[in-house]
Amino acid sequence: MAEAALFFVVLLVGVGGTLLLYLLIEGETAESETIDRDDAEAHARRRAAERYGGGGQDDSEYE
Incomplete structure (x- = not known):
């Protein structure tokens, strides 16, 4: 017994x-x-x- x-x-x-872990993760990622x-x-x-600082690169080509 x-x-x-x-x-x-x-x-x-x-x-x-x-189940508790699942609900906590679901609540964290819901929104x-x-x-x-x-x-x-x-x-x-x-x-x-x-x-890390700009690194001396020009980011204008990416935007």
Whole structure:
């Protein structure tokens, strides 16, 4: 009897933990913004320039 109870406790924790993780990830990504490729590349270049400096490159050819 104790083995069956332990089995169900482990089963509930495993399934419950997995479900909780799924719901947390789903909530995190539910309202993500979708942008086109050109805007994504320009955003990535701006963030890289802010983080690492301009690098001496002229980004005007990309925009």
